[in-house]
Structure formats: structure tokens, C-alpha cells
Amino acid sequence: MSNKDVLVFEIEQAKGKPENIKHSDGYCPFCDTDNLVNIIDQRKDMIWLDNKFRTLKDTYQTVLIESSDHNGDIATYNQAKNREVFEYIYECWNKMLKCGKYTSVLMYKNVGPLSGGSLRHPHFQIIGLEKVTDTNT
Ligand SMILES: [Zn+2]
Numbered sequence: 603m604s605n606k607d608v609l610v611f612e613i614e615q616a617k618g619k620p621e622n623i624k625h626s627d628g629y630c631p632f633c634d635t636d637n638l639v640n641i642i643d644q645r646k647d648m649i650w651l652d653n654k655f656r657t658l659k660d661t662y663q664t665v666l667i668e669s670s671d672h673n674g675d676i677a678t679y680n681q682a683k684n685r686e687v688f689e690y691i692y693e694c695w696n697k698m699l700k701c702g703k704y705t706s707v708l709m710y711k712n713v714g715p716l717s718g719g720s721l722r723h724p725h726f727q728i729i730g731l732e733k734v735t736d737t738n739t
Contacts, residue, residue: 609734610659619655621720632667632723643694647671648687650694653727662704662730666691667723674724675713691726704730 622628631638640652647670653663668674668687676684695709708729712719 607734609661609731612657612659615655615657619720622722624715626722630672630721630723632721632725633670633672635670645690646686648690650690650728658729660732660734662698662732664694664698664728664730666694666726666728668726669724672723676724691728695728698728698730703732705733705735706731 620629620631622630635649638649638651639654641649642652642664643650647667649667651665651667653665656663668676668691669679669683676687679687691709695707698704698707708731709726711726713724
């Protein structure tokens with residue numbers, strides 16, 4: 603395995619990240635939409651933007667806020683909202699795949715206290731890998 607095949611987590615970059623999974627009264631940057639920066643695209647209450655915390659080396663990290671409802675979840679949205687979320691997330695993911703800048707593009711969601719995620723507010727991650735290739739594709 604060469605360096606080309608691994609994702610490097612840069613722990614320094616994760617310091618100072620807001621967190622409200624363990625402390626539910628913590629500040630939520632995704633509710634504070636007036637102060638969001640580097641927004642890539644927006645549809646209704648869904649917002650796709652740059653991830654401020656670049657924790658993975660040689661990647662372009664973005665997040666997609668699914669809903670303005672802090673406690674919303676794909677398990678509790680109605681059917682129309684779920685379709686809206688998945689349509690939009692696939693569209694954004696596809697844009698990054700097709701732009702040709704990345705060797706692979708990851709799309710995932712980390713939810714729950716043991717997931718490593720730091721924010722309760724429902725969101726997906728879309729990450730363009732600049733060097734590492736997903737060997738399954
Ligand atoms: Zn929130």
C-alpha cells in the first residue's frame with residue numbers, strides 16, 4: 603500500500619470544531635444560517651457548502667445541510683421531504699463526480715454519538731478525493 607491509497611486524518615484541523623451531540627445546548631452553526639460562508643448551492647431549506655474544518659488531507663470537503671429543522675432526520679421526514687433530500691444530495695454528489703477534478707468522490711452521513719460526527723443537525727458529507735482512488739469503482 604502506498605501513500606496514494608490512504609486517507610490522512612489531520613487531527614489539528616479538528617480542534618475547535620463545534621459540537622452538540624454530547625452537549626445538546628451547544629452552538630449549532632447549521633441553525634445560524636446567516637453566518638454560513640462559502641455556500642456552493644442552495645435549494646429550499648437545504649444548503650450545500652464548504653466544510654470549514656478540513657480534516658482529511660488532499661481532499662475537498664463539503665457538507666450538505668438537509669433541513670432547517672435541527673432535530674430533523676431521514677427516519678422522520680415525510681416522503682416528499684425524503685425524496686427532496688435524496689434528489690438533491692445525489693445531484694450535488696454527481697456534480698462533483700462529473701467535474702473531473704477528483705479521483706473519487708465520497709458521499710456519506712455520520713449520525714449518532716458513536717459516529718465521530720460532531721453536529722446533531724442533519725447533514726451529509728460530500729468529499730472529493732484528490733489522490734486516493736476508491737478501489738471499488
Ligand atoms: Zn442546528
